[in-house]
Amino acid sequence: MGDFIGYRCSICQAEYPPTQVMYTCPKDGGNLDVVLDIKHLKQKYHTSDITSRTEASLWRYLPLLPVPFPHAEGTTLGAAGYTPIYKPQKLAERLGMTRLWVKDESRNPTASFKDRASAIVVARAIQIGAPVVVTASTGNAGAALAGMAAAVGQKAVILAPRSAPPAKVAQLLVYGAQVILVDGNYDEAFDLAIQAAQEFGWYCRNTGYNPFTLEGKKTAAFEIWDQLQLANTTAVGRPLTVFVSVGDGNIISGIHKGFKDLEELGWLGQMPRLIGVQAQGSAAVAHAFHAGSEIIEPVQAQTIADSISVDLPRDGVRAVRAARQTGGTYITVSDAEILTAIADLGQVGIFAEPAGATAMAGLKKALVDGVVKPDDPVLVMNTGSGLKDVRAAMQAVHAAPVIEPSMEALKKHLAG
Template sequence: MSQTNPIDHILHLKCLICGKTYAPDEIAYVCPDHGADGIVDVEYDYDLIGRRISQGDLLYNTNYTIWRYKPLLPIKRDSKVPPLTVGWTPLYRTRRLADELGLKQLWVKDDGRLPTASFKDRASAIAVIKAQEQQAEVIAVASTGNAAAALSGLCASVGQPNIIFVPETAPPAKIAQLLVFGSQVMLVKGSYDDAFELCLQAAAKYGWYNRNTGYNPYMTEGKKTVSYEICEQLGWRAPDRIFVSVGDGCIIGGVHKGFKDLLELGWINRMPKLMGVQAAGSAYLYEAWQNDEDVLTKPPIKAATIADSISAGLPRDRLKAMRAVRETQGAFISVTDEEILAAIPALARPTGVFAEPAGAAAYAGLVKAVNEGL
């Protein structure tokens, strides 16, 4: 491997279905033996990483973005990063909310402060770098809104052409944002899942770099940075539980991966329980968890929820999402659209933190968990 641009801290990519491993340059996205279902995990050489970065190093690192953790990310050491400030969002201690719910401590991680106002900027920043490492002319993604906006904004910051596939039912305001950033937008007659499939086909045919969640393994690696930040902001202590809104499953999979990295490095001493919160109208993973169903054989559902950013009839990162909950002894929770809408002001009024429905779903799940004694 080149000594000028090494990615020698990656051991291999491992298929979550069959366990087969591949060199990073051997496959583009998924295990060829299983097609689009063959999601792979990026596995690292933690001994090597531990020699390149330490908690002590971070004490003196004034780069308060996700790039402070660059040795833990799947990119070349000298890769240029987008100029937008991604990461190191506030972690607020919310005493009033904690008191209302009878909890000793409660914290809110506010990723609404990111450049395009959503968590998805973390993954899109990695997508832009990986695409440019491969000298891709175009990046493509399918999204109901937030991932599209994230990619659109990050691409605009570096002049990277991109094509966005969105269902025609996507909120007009989110589509307008894409056009403002200069993206080429493809409105798909159908659901998010239809847009996802069309994006896969088009990217493969035309050689575009594919940012699709649950297909591109490196998106998990961008999203895991939130776990690093949470632990560092808490003085390298892991929380007891983390409530995460779940649609495709990539975010909760990324949160899990981040904590696994920190455990392997010896920077924390325990894994928090991960609580996945799904909208009742898009509760594929909740149903599978409740009924002990195999997510590889469970058929898609028809998803319909006001929380468009977590609407997915077939969660593409379902293997990582289910693993995250089961391996941490967590749980999946289902909340109605009414509970999600009620959670928006219930979260905002005591904290000053505004969340769209997809983000507020996590708080709705916490409220339900407390009320039901989970």
């Protein structure tokens, strides 16, 4: 466990001790950053103290995390993170690229990036003795909380929009969480979860509200640094560019936080460039970025990518800064482009849900627009499994033909 010394507001920079606040800044409602004692960590650890660890999970980076390991060896809580990075050569060739990687978050225990945040939040809930953890979710965050909570016997309540994909709702129920479908959108479920936490004394996991969600998501940056050996790079040449799908903004903000922690420690050779990708029908953060603003105006979100369909991103300010402060940008893509990207990834053995494929769709557009060059080093985040939304996956491909069970019928089909 790292040295957790307090919180800092991302808006007004006010600082608070660990026991004074729990969620957002009392002064302006800004999201809080967890502050670690970087000076002490620099004195105590070197890069080899981290990279030599053998844990194949996010707990590999325990010295840089603000929670203790919750003694859950052999459970899914202890297995979150440390997902593989692939180098899909055929896809790179089709795109005309020389250095392309895909980090596949579908390999997490509940098949999405959100396991990272939930593992840390559940560990925090155990640490503070919370009786119940509640969250709003379109599916993935809820499934992650339900799965991580089930691993350690923590009670969880999930508020999901009734429009959530059935496969995601099924996960929530199978993990044994108390699932309540809300006859409204994600933003309405979000507000209700906060009210319930206040009313019943529950611990709220809401993304872009609970500071510890960011601490889980930053571990993806640690893994990119670790797995691609970014500590050994120099400032000569182009930095790594990371493409991230963006909904509420917490994933790209978390990855940025992870790289900033490494930079403060003096362990990062060069800050990667972060490019956020949003669906055109849910692009509040992209609109603010391109307007040169940090004021996030709500939209009427409508996209096939349910995991990033958000009217009012709750971590929009930090999401704008993640791209702006790293020399990145925001790209928007259509639902049709997202569906094509699902097929692109599938052809190299990676099954992505729409939100996961959004980042790949953004890379393809960035190549056409000259935002990245073919020889730039690029990593694309796939944030979730296609099994989460099979209905969308079927729209990305042609339906399988049906033939009679005879060789004649098979030959006829193959011939023509």
